[in-house]
Amino acid sequence: MTQPADLLLKQGISQYQTGEFEAALQSWHEALSLYRASQNLRREGAALGNLGAAYQALGNLSEAIACFQQHLAIARQIQDPSGEVNALTNLSNAYQAVGEYTKAIAYLQQRLAIAQTVADRQSEGQILASLRSAYTAVEDFLHANECQQQQLVIVRELLLAGASDDLITCLKMMQLNPSLDLVGSNLSKLDLCHADLRDANLARANLKEANLTFANLSRAKLSAACLAHARLGNANLRDADLSSADLSHADLRTMLPRANLSGANLSSANLSSAYLAGANLNGANFTGAILREADLSGVNLTSANLKSTDLTRAELNEAKVENARFSNVLGLSEQMKHQLQQQGAIFE
Secondary structure (H helix, E strand, O other): OHHHHHHHHHHHHHHHHOOOHHHHHHHHHHHHHHHHHOOOHHHHHHHHHHHHHHHHHOOOHHHHHHHHHHHHHHHHHOOOHHHHHHHHHHHHHHHHHOOOHHHHHHHHHHHHHHHHHOOOHHHHHHHHHHHHHHHHHOOOHHHHHHHHHHHHHHHHHHHHOOOOOOHHHHHHHOOOOOOOOOOOOEOOOOEOOOOEOOOOEOOOOEOOOOEOOOOEOOOOEOOOOEOOOOEOOOOEOOOOEOOOOEOOOOEOOOEOOOOEOOOOEOOOOEOOOOEOOOOEOOOOEOOOOEOOOOEOOOOEOOOOEEEOOEOOOOEOOOOEOOOOEEEOOEOOOHHHHHHHHHOOOEEO
8 A cells, every 4th residue: 555655645746846736735635545544654744744835835824734733743753853853844934934933933943952952053053044034023133143143153163173164155054144144253263265255244253363365355344353363365355344453463465455444453463565555544553563565555544553563665655644653663764754754753
C-alpha cells in the first residue's frame, strides 16, 4: 500500500511545481488516506505538510494551518526533528500571512529553541531574522533590537570560526542590511579584506585590529567608531565620515579625499603617501602620526594637534591651519613654518 501512496505523493509534487494546486490536493489527499490505512505516520506527516502548502497556495490559510498543526503533532509523536522544524516553519509563515504575529512569534521561538539545542548557528541567525520582522510588525522594537544584536553576535562567530569568509554574504544570509544594522556592532579583529562596505552605517562600531585592506568604505558612516590598530591600507575611504573616530596606530596609507576626520584620534597612525585632498581634519589629533609625502592639499587642519608629527615632503598647498598646533614636527622647512604661521598656525 505504501508504493501507490508514494507514487501519489510524487505525482502531487510534480503537479504543485507546475501550479496545478487543485490536482496536487487530490493526489495528496489520496496518498494521505493510504498512509493512514497503513499507519505510516512519518509519511502521513509529510502528506499533511504538502497539503498545507497547497491550501496556502490556493489562499485557504485556515485549512493550511490545520494541516500544519496535524503535521507538527505527528512529528512530535514519532520524534521526527526534521518534520517538526518543517511544521513549525510552515505554521509561523502561515500565521504571519494572516497577520497573527503573536502566534507566529510563538512558533518561531520554538524553532529557535531547536536550532539552539543542536548548535545550528546559521539557522539560528535566520530564525532571528524572522522573529525580528514579526516583532517589528507588532511594534515591539525592544525585542526586535535584541534579535538583531544576537544576529550580529552570530555573524561575528561565523566569521571568526571560518564558517563564512564574506561579511556581506553572511549579513545577507541573516537578512541584515549594512546600511542600517551595523551601528555599534563588534567587528574587532575580523578579516574584512576586500569587503564591500560602501554606504554602510558603522557608527560607533568596534573595528579594533580589523583587517580592512582593499575594503570599499566610500561614503561609509564611521563616526565615533573604534579603528585603533586597524589595517586600512589601500582601502577606499572617499567621502567617509570618520568624525571622532579612534584611528590611533591605524595603517591609513590609502585614499581619503573629502573624508570627514574632524575630532578624530590619529595619534601614531601611519598616513605615509595618503591622499587626503579636501579632507576635514578640524580638531584632529595627529600626535606622533606619520604623514610623509601625504597629500594634504586643501585640507582643513583648523585647531588640529600636530605634536611630533612627521610631515616630511607632505603637500600642504591651500591647507587651512588656523589655530593648528605644531610642536616638534619633522620635515618642515623654516620657510614653510613661517608661511603656516602667517596663515594662523601655532608653533610651540
